[in-house]
Amino acid sequence: MLEVSDLHKRFGEQVALRGVGFSVPKGECYGLLGPNGAGKSTTISILSALLPPDSGRVVVAGHDLATEPLACKRAIGVVPQELALYNDLTAEANLLFWGRLYGVPNAAVRERAGELLRLFGLADRRHHRVGTYSGGMKRRINIAAALLHRPQVLLMDEPTVGIDPQSRNLIFEVVEQLHADGLTIIYTTHYMEEAERLCDRIGIIDTGRIVAQGTLAELKDASRLTGTVDVTYAGEPAQVLEQAASFWPHVHQEKGITHFLTPGGQGDLARILQGSTERGMDIRAVAVRDVDLETIFLHLTGKQLRD
Amino acid sequence: MLLLALKDLRLFVQDRRSMLITFAIPLALITLFAFAYGGMDGGGESRPYALPVSDLDATPLSQAFMEQLDTLAALTVVPMGLEQAREGVRKGKQDCVLIIHPGFADSVRSGGELPVELQYDEAQATQVSMLQQSLVPTLINFPFNSGHARTAVGTRIDRMMENGPVQERLRARMQFDTLYSTMERGSEGGTAGAFGVGGEVKMTSLVKPATGNRVVLVQAVAGTAIMMLLFSVVGIGMGLLDERQEGTLKRLLLAPVPRAHILFGKMISANVISIAQLSVMLAFTSLVFGLQVRGHLTGLLLVIAASAYACSAFGVFLAAVAKSRQQVQGLSTLIILVMSAIGGSMMPLFFMPAFMQKIAVLSVNYWAIQGFFDVLWRTLPLPDPGFLGHLAALVLIGTVLNGLALHFFRRNVVDAA
Numbered sequence: 001m002l003e004v005s006d007l008h009k010r011f012g013e014q015v016a017l018r019g020v021g022f023s024v025p026k027g028e029c030y031g032l033l034g035p036n037g038a039g040k041s042t043t044i045s046i047l048s049a050l051l052p053p054d055s056g057r058v059v060v061a062g063h064d065l066a067t068e069p070l071a072c073k074r075a076i077g078v079v080p081q082e083l084a085l086y087n088d089l090t091a092e093a094n095l096l097f098w099g100r101l102y103g104v105p106n107a108a109v110r111e112r113a114g115e116l117l118r119l120f121g122l123a124d125r126r127h128h129r130v131g132t133y134s135g136g137m138k139r140r141i142n143i144a145a146a147l148l149h150r151p152q153v154l155l156m157d158e159p160t161v162g163i164d165p166q167s168r169n170l171i172f173e174v175v176e177q178l179h180a181d182g183l184t185i186i187y188t189t190h191y192m193e194e195a196e197r198l199c200d201r202i203g204i205i206d207t208g209r210i211v212a213q214g215t216l217a218e219l220k221d222a223s224r225l226t227g228t229v230d231v232t233y234a235g236e237p238a239q240v241l242e243q244a245a246s247f248w249p250h251v252h253q254e255k256g257i258t259h260f261l262t263p264g265g266q267g268d269l270a271r272i273l274q275g276s277t278e279r280g281m282d283i284r285a286v287a288v289r290d291v292d293l294e295t296i297f298l299h300l301t302g303k304q305l306r307d
Numbered sequence: 308m309l310l311l312a313l314k315d316l317r318l319f320v321q322d323r324r325s326m327l328i329t330f331a332i333p334l335a336l337i338t339l340f341a342f343a344y345g346g347m348d349g350g351g352e353s354r355p356y357a358l359p360v361s362d363l364d365a366t367p368l369s370q371a372f373m374e375q376l377d378t379l380a381a382l383t384v385v386p387m388g389l390e391q392a393r394e395g396v397r398k399g400k401q402d403c404v405l406i407i408h409p410g411f412a413d414s415v416r417s418g419g420e421l422p423v424e425l426q427y428d429e430a431q432a433t434q435v436s437m438l439q440q441s442l443v444p445t446l447i448n449f450p451f452n453s454g455h456a457r458t459a460v461g462t463r464i465d466r467m468m469e470n471g472p473v474q475e476r477l478r479a480r481m482q483f484d485t486l487y488s489t490m491e492r493g494s495e496g497g498t499a500g501a502f503g504v505g506g507e508v509k510m511t512s513l514v515k516p517a518t519g520n521r522v523v524l525v526q527a528v529a530g531t532a533i534m535m536l537l538f539s540v541v542g543i544g545m546g547l548l549d550e551r552q553e554g555t556l557k558r559l560l561l562a563p564v565p566r567a568h569i570l571f572g573k574m575i576s577a578n579v580i581s582i583a584q585l586s587v588m589l590a591f592t593s594l595v596f597g598l599q600v601r602g603h604l605t606g607l608l609l610v611i612a613a614s615a616y617a618c619s620a621f622g623v624f625l626a627a628v629a630k631s632r633q634q635v636q637g638l639s640t641l642i643i644l645v646m647s648a649i650g651g652s653m654m655p656l657f658f659m660p661a662f663m664q665k666i667a668v669l670s671v672n673y674w675a676i677q678g679f680f681d682v683l684w685r686t687l688p689l690p691d692p693g694f695l696g697h698l699a700a701l702v703l704i705g706t707v708l709n710g711l712a713l714h715f716f717r718r719n720v721v722d723a724a
Contacts, residue, residue: 049561076561084558102562
């Protein structure tokens with residue numbers, strides 16, 4: 001359904017994309033996971049024909065973006081990161097406008113708008129101006145506006161940024177529903193739990209490159225990590241980190257806890273404790289966790305998602 | 308495209324502040340200016356002025372008279388054929404024409420009234436009456452300055468004493484030298500007019516208000532309407548920047564419509580609102596101040612449409628060029644006030660120096676005001692080249708600005724989205 005190959009993009013001296021490529025079959029939810037500035041939004045902007053790539057190719061539902069941009073746009077629904085709605089119009093009026101802009105006939109767009117308002121739990125407020133909505137409600141309408149023309153591919157650019165837990169859960173449920181209905185979804189996020197919950201496959205993007213991609217299981221296997229050992233030490237954090245790094249190659253610190261990325265399972269725990277004791281480090285607490293997406297990301301990029 | 312325009316119109320109607328700026332404030336200002344302009348008919352002062360002169364006498368004396376006029380600091384004589392000059396007055400290109408009628412030289416020699424006439428546009432009555440006053444001294448003194456004073460004075464004395472007693476006539480003749488010396492000295496001091504030598508400049512109205520409209524009212528409504536329209540279309544154009552700021556422009560760009568259509572939609576809605584605003588302002592002036600529009604509706608609609616096109620293009624152009632609301636507000640206030648000042652929105656052009664009147668053509672205000680005067684004052688017929696020229700200038704300005712807006716929209720606004 002979506003073929004992306006070797007995308008490059010520069011903004012002046014700054015290189016945003018360095019050969020991004022991935023392929024998404026029909027009905028798959030593909031997560032693009034990366035920290036801010038990794039190239040997620042630039043990739044989405046290129047896929048949605050907002051930005052031309054410097055080189056590379058994008059094919060959407062059989063249409064080459066370079067030669068058939070309007071056909072690609074019709075095949076795609078985009079949920080922009082920022083809210084993009086007319087606050088002075090009602091929710092229904094917004095949906096009708098955006099639907100008509102995509103060429104959906106009047107009767108069909110009315111029916112579809114009603115469907116989506118019900119799906120997103122906003123049917124009873126359809127005649128209220130969007131400006132009176134809460135942030136979460138606006139987010140929901142923002143997503144609904146991308147679905148009016150029944151796109152074949154839905155691009156969602158961090159759709160849950162800055163919303164309340166209730167709205168976030170509702171959005172998750174809607175995305176899962178759309179996924180179950182067979183819609184192809186590209187979902188960018190920097191929240192691990194979203195990618196883990198929603199996506200069939202995940203592409204980890206950093207500094208304009210896809211550094212790894214696959215299912216969560218494939219990523220775990222590829223990382224050769226089994227988990228992390230989280231140790232709380234007494235003493236100056238910087239000094240602790242320096243000492244830990246002297247005997248363990250994959251280590252980092254967050255909120256006073258030192259995380260050791262471990263490829264060797266339980267045997268690693270003994271080696272970490274021994275190394276700490278040999279260096280006179282004062283251990284206060286120890287916890288062992290299985291490998292998760294955050295650990296994999298840290299291992300692959302050397303940085304945390306929310307750095 | 309139409310859908311985009313309809314959406315903009317809907318947003319406009321729901322925005323009370325825009326409605327207030329578009330309709331209520333202009334009406335209040337028209338009222339204010341209509342009263343203010345009403346007191347200006349007799350005001351003002353003369354400025355250097357290019358005076359078209361038709362010399363129908365074509366004698367050395369009439370030539371000498373023109374040369375003397377040309378020496379006045381306030382005037383530059385522009386020799387012109389009579390029909391060309393009168394046509395210019397009818398079409399508003401000139402305020403008036405000074406005609407030196409045949410027999411001028413004979414009158415100078417015989418001491419008779421000098422046949423000099425100012426034919427003028429009543430819309431420029433204030434300016435022309437000031438001009439007349441500046442011509443009179445030259446006219447009065449011309450017999451003295453051209454060496455025909457003795458004849459002129461003698462004839463004048465004879466006429467003055469024509470019906471008097473014989474003794475008085477004889478005494479006047481005997482005292483001629485004394486009288487002549489007095490008048491000659493008077494001419495040097497600029498008081499020869501007291502003896503009536505040379506006569507007066509006859510004033511004849513060439514363009515009268517066939518509509519019954521008062522010139523001050525036409526000036527007030529045309530000048531104010533265009534200035535206020537410019538301010539309000541800038542607000543409409545700024546909607547483009549609001550869309551960028553609120554993210555909706557990005558979403559519009561994601562839709563399967565050509566990018567230019569987004570701008571065209573904005574232009575259409577700006578045009579519709581502009582036409583509505585101008586129509587409401589004219590209707591208000593007609594109802595409240597008695598502006599006569601009946602019988603001129605077609606011409607008026609054409610001027611409204613052309614003015615709305617040029618003004619809305621200006622608003623959209625500014626929004627496409629600028630990168631923020633603040634930039635638009637700063638730029639627009641400056642440009643609109645300058646255009647309104649030089650274009651005749653704030654005061655009639657004849658109050659301004661000649662060079663200002665020349666650069667007036669750079670403003671939208673000038674062409675629009677001329678268009679309104681063509682219809683409401685000069686009552687030019689639709690196919691008149693002068694009227695069509697004013698409309699064409701507005702359409703040209705609008706088209707150029709729209710073209711530039713499209714260029715800058717693609718370069719600035721789309722990139723920023």
